[in-house]
Structures are given as C-alpha cells and as structure tokens.
Amino acid sequence: xxxxxxxxxxxxxxxxxxxxxxxxxxxxxxxxxxxxxxxxxxxxxxxxxxxxxxxxxxxxxxxxxxxxxxxxxxxxxxxxxxxxxxxxxxxxxxxxxxxxxxxxxxxxxxxxxxxxxxxxxxxxxxxxxxxxxxxxxxxxxxxxxxxxxxxxxxxxxxxxxxxxxxxxxxxxxxxxxxxxxxxxxxxxxxxxxxxxxxxxxxxxxxxxxxxxxxxxxxxxxxxxxxxxxxxxxxxxxxxxxxxxxxxxxxxxxxxxxxxxxxxxxxxxxxxxxxxxxxxxxxxxxxxxxxxxxxxxxxxxxxxxxxxxxxxxxxxxxxxxxxxxx
Numbered sequence: 497x498x499x500x501x502x503x504x505x506x507x508x509x510x511x512x513x514x515x516x517x518x519x520x521x522x523x524x525x526x527x528x529x530x531x532x533x534x535x536x537x538x539x540x541x542x543x544x545x546x547x548x549x550x551x552x553x554x555x556x557x558x559x560x561x562x563x564x565x566x567x568x569x570x571x572x573x574x575x576x577x578x579x580x581x582x583x584x585x586x587x588x589x590x591x592x593x594x595x596x597x598x599x600x601x602x603x604x605x606x607x608x609x610x611x612x613x614x615x616x617x618x619x620x621x622x623x624x625x626x627x628x629x630x631x632x633x634x635x636x637x638x639x640x641x642x643x644x645x646x647x648x649x650x651x652x653x654x655x656x657x658x659x660x661x662x663x664x665x666x667x668x669x670x671x672x673x674x675x676x677x678x679x680x681x682x683x684x685x686x687x688x689x690x691x692x693x694x695x696x697x698x699x700x701x702x703x704x705x706x707x708x709x710x711x712x713x714x715x716x717x718x719x720x721x722x723x724x725x726x727x728x729x730x731x732x733x734x735x736x737x738x739x740x741x742x743x744x745x746x747x748x749x750x751x752x753x754x755x756x757x758x759x760x761x762x763x764x765x766x767x768x769x770x771x772x773x774x775x776x777x778x779x780x781x782x783x784x785x786x787x788x789x790x791x792x793x794x795x796x797x798x799x800x801x802x803x804x805x806x807x808x809x810x811x812x813x814x815x816x817x818x819x820x821x
C-alpha cells in the first residue's frame with residue numbers, strides 16, 4: 497500500500513492560553529487533492545504553517561513525503577512547494593526574471609525550466625514585461641509557476657484563487673487538475689466552497705481548532721439533513737390530490753409544487769412515483785435536491801461561542817509574530 501503524502505497525528509498549537517489546533521489528525525493520499533475548509537480563525541493558516549516548516553507545533557507528529565517536519569526540515573522543504581494567499585512575485589522583475597531567480601535559488605537549469613513554465617502557464621507574450629503590469633490572474637499563474645520550479649512532489653495552495661474573476665479561477669482549476677494527473681499532491685485551503693467541491697478528492701472541515709468532519713464532498717453532503725424530491729403539477733386540483741397521497745410533503749400553492757423529504761436514492765424516487773401512479777396522478781416534472789457544501793459548511797461550523805471573532809484577531813497577530821521569529 498502506498499504511503500500517504502501527508503500524515504498528521506495529534507497536532508496541537510497554542511498561542512499563550514489560546515488553543516488554535518487541538519489534536520488534529522488526517523492523512524492525504526499521494527497524487528490527490530485534499531482541501532481544508534473552515535471559518536476565519538479556525539486554524540487553517542496555522543496548520544499550513546506547521547506543515548510547511550514555517551512554525552513548530554506544540555505536540556503531535558507531521559510527516560511530509562515520509563519525512564518528519566520537526567527533525568527533517570531540510571528534506572521536507574526539498575519535497576514541497578508553497579503558494580500563499582498573496583502572490584509572492586517581485587514587481588520590479590519581469591515574469592521571466594522572477595522564474596530565473598527561483599531557478600537559481602533552487603539550483604536547477606534555468607533556461608530550460610523557465611521556458612517550459614512560461615509556455616505551460618501561457619505567459620510567453622508577457623514574459624519580459626514587469627510583473628507589476630500583470631493582471632491578478634497572471635500574477636497568480638506566475639506565482640504558481642515559481643512554485644513548480646524544482647518539481648515539488650507536494651504543493652500547498654493557500655487560497656490560490658482569492659480575488660480572481662471566474663474565468664481566471666477556472667484556468668487555475670485546470671492547471672491544478674493537470675498537476676494531479678501528473679502525480680503531484682495538492683493541499684488546498686479555500687474560501688470558495690464550489691472550488692473544494694469541484695477539485696478535492698477529500699475534504700476536511702476545521703472549526704475551533706478541531707476537525708469536525710472528513711470525507712468526500714458527497715459523503716459530507718449526506719451528513720446534513722434536507723435532501724428532498726420536488727414535484728410540480730399542472731393545476732391546483734392535481735396538487736390537492738397529490739398532497740393527500742403524499743401526506744408528509746410540504747406544498748407551495750403558488751409554484752404548484754410538493755417537497756417530499758427523501759434520501760434521494762433511486763429506490764425512494766421509484767416508490768414515490770409508484771404512489772402517484774396508483775392514483776392516476778401525473779407530475780409535470782420532478783427533481784432531487786441535496787444539501788450543497790454551503791449547507792454542510794454552515795451546519796458544521798456553527799459555533800455557540802460569541803467571542804470567536806475576537807479570538808481570531810488575537811491569534812492571527814500572534815501567528816504572524818511566531819512566523820517572523
């Protein structure tokens with residue numbers, strides 16, 4: 497069995513008396529996309545900082561590509577690439593010069609690598625323009641291209657599409673999918689739930705420093721009640737008859753619809769259609785509605801604590817100080 501690209505066990509981190517990570521455990525399969533979701537202050541950035549060797553944990557173990565982040569830092573850094581929330585490009589250099597600088601720092605043959613990355617990210621025409629003149633989407637592409645210098649096995653993408661327009665965001669999605677198809681492992685944090693739904697093989701939801709759920713997008717959606725089948729009818733007479741047959745349904749007279757609680761599976765749908773057919777009732781249309789990741793996120797991250805926002809401000813300040821040290 498192939499070893500996980502990332503293995504985290506009992507991860508803990510606190511700033512003074514504020515606990516940010518409280519016993520976090522998860523694994524990321526090699527060659528997959530793993531997405532970490534959570535509200536502001538949940539501990540996502542701290543998790544990424546620990547996994548990328550920028551911060552020491554208080555307890556627990558983290559292994560990246562088989563190496564311990566605490567005792568084999570150099571080996572871990574040789575295996576990973578990191579694209580942060582803000583593009584880390586030098587505005588005073590051109591796109592080509594940014595890539596050459598990164599290639600020199602990583603001691604790889606710059607000309608061949610730079611040319612290949614410029615072509616891959618469709619930056620050839622703007623390669624010799626200053627990065628300061630790049631659009632937001634171009635800057636994010638250049639930033640990710642710089643991360644790929646040295647061909648890291650594992651890439652950490654911390655909110656990589658924040659601020660991008662829908663077209664640029666989908667371009668980035670395509671690049672991420674290509675990387676995974678080539679065998680790269682992606683660790684993704686994002687505020688866009690659609691992004692996690694579209695890309696991630698597995699998703700973990702972090703809230704208050706604890707993982708409150710893990711699984712595929714579909715598995716997480718099934719944890720939340722609210723799946724139903726919606727029937728629409730031709731007129732009120734048909735709706736009245738159907739409402740008597742499906743007594744547990746919720747009706748909407750304006751829309752001429754019935755909303756029937758269900759697991760949404762084929763067997764359940766067939767049974768409902770059979771009950772309507774037995775009474776000679778024809779629905780104009782029907783559809784299955786399931787909770788989406790927005791519903792999952794809201795349900796799993798609802799907190800009773802009213803001081804979460806204040807805690808977040810203090811924790812972020814302390815986190816930046818710790819990284820700087």
